[in-house]
Amino acid sequence: xxxxAGLAGQLLAVGCTLPVNQYYKANAGGDRRNAxxxxxxxxxxxxxxxxMFGVAKPPRIxxxxxxxxxxxxxxxxxxxxxxxxxxxxxxxxxMTLVVDLGExxxxxxxxxxxxxxxxxxxxxxxxxxxxxxxxxxxxxDSTALGLPDLSSASAPTLxxxxxxxxxxxxxxxxxxxxNRIDVTSQVREAADSLNELIRDDIHKxxxxxxxxxxxxxxxxxxAHWLRExxxxxxxxxxxxxxxxxxxxxxxxxxxxxxxxxxxxxAAEALTE
Numbered sequence: 001x002x003x004x005a006g007l008a009g010q011l012l013a014v015g016c017t018l019p020v021n022q023y024y025k026a027n028a029g030g031d032r033r034n035a036x037x038x039x040x041x042x043x044x045x046x047x048x049x050x051x052m053f054g055v056a057k058p059p060r061i062x063x064x065x066x067x068x069x070x071x072x073x074x075x076x077x078x079x080x081x082x083x084x085x086x087x088x089x090x091x092x093x094x095m096t097l098v099v100d101l102g103e104x105x106x107x108x109x110x111x112x113x114x115x116x117x118x119x120x121x122x123x124x125x126x127x128x129x130x131x132x133x134x135x136x137x138x139x140x141d142s143t144a145l146g147l148p149d150l151s152s153a154s155a156p157t158l159x160x161x162x163x164x165x166x167x168x169x170x171x172x173x174x175x176x177x178x179n180r181i182d183v184t185s186q187v188r189e190a191a192d193s194l195n196e197l198i199r200d201d202i203h204k205x206x207x208x209x210x211x212x213x214x215x216x217x218x219x220x221x222x223a224h225w226l227r228e229x230x231x232x233x234x235x236x237x238x239x240x241x242x243x244x245x246x247x248x249x250x251x252x253x254x255x256x257x258x259x260x261x262x263x264x265x266a267a268e269a270l271t272e
Contacts, residue, residue: 002059009057011269013262014045014064015072015251020109021122023068038066062265065255068117070098070109072250073219077238080249085241094214097206099198099230100247101222103127106198108205121205125197127222131158134190138183145181162187162225194222195229202233219246 002012017023018041024032042064078090093113100107104126110119135158138150147167150158161167165187168180206213215236223230223243230237240246255262 003056007059010059011062011266012059013062013255015255016045017067017069017072017247020068020070020107020120024120041066062269067251067254069100069247070111070117071115072254073098073100073246074111074217075253076246076250077217077240080253082240088236095212096214097216099216099218101220106201108201123201125201129197130190130194131155133193134158134162134186137186137189141186147181191225191229195226219243
């Protein structure tokens with residue numbers, strides 16, 4: 001992938017992430033970081049792969065910084081440039097819950113003053129739960145709606161229906177539009193179902209901390225589908241315009257903080 005990005009033979013400082021439940025050890029005292037897992041991630045990215053035809057020279061990896069996903073997500077939302085977005089001020093002293101909704105999991109992490117991660121939890125309440133609930137609802141209402149059997153429909157097909165809100169052709173002709181079958185009611189019900197699961201997870205995480213929770217940050221690809229629901233999770237909920245890019249943008253910001261040190265290492269490497 002580095003070569004495809006036009007980075008063949010270049011000196012690179014790489015930033016990447018691990019899910020919070022992999023970056024940290026469960027119930028560990030002292031340094032909770034999972035050093036073995038972090039080193040394995042670094043080693044996999046530093047491993048040189050040579051093109052079998054010798055056409056492309058692999059890049060030289062100077063360093064690999066590994067972050068727990070919640071940290072760059074918070075960092076981007078708090079400090080990143082977000083033109084056109086109405087963002088409430090992020091105070092220096094805070095307790096923030098980061099909710100990262102992915103395909104198969106929902107990762108929760110409490111980030112506190114000094115960007116310290118205080119607590120973490122991972123639940124298998126990802127987007128797939130909403131997709132499967134949506135499938136069940138379509139099957140339940142298939143006769144009333146006049147739908148074909150969708151029991152074996154693929155996840156991408158069901159996601160497309162969720163995003164569209166209707167079954168039928170996307171061609172905007174009057175005939176095609178007239179033959180579409182509206183499924184927005186089933187989409188809402190499926191979203192409500194996933195929202196209830198995540199709300200329960202959040203309540204478990206912040207129990208006893210409600211009075212001092214500054215805000216909730218909601219990121220990940222699944223945030224698009226629960227954007228409206230999430231506004232009821234707390235009095236202050238921050239959802240970036242492109243929540244699926246929050247983590248990668250945060251990693252870039254964190255690496256930018258190390259620019260001077262990275263350039264110094266690069267200069268040394270070029271003289272070797």
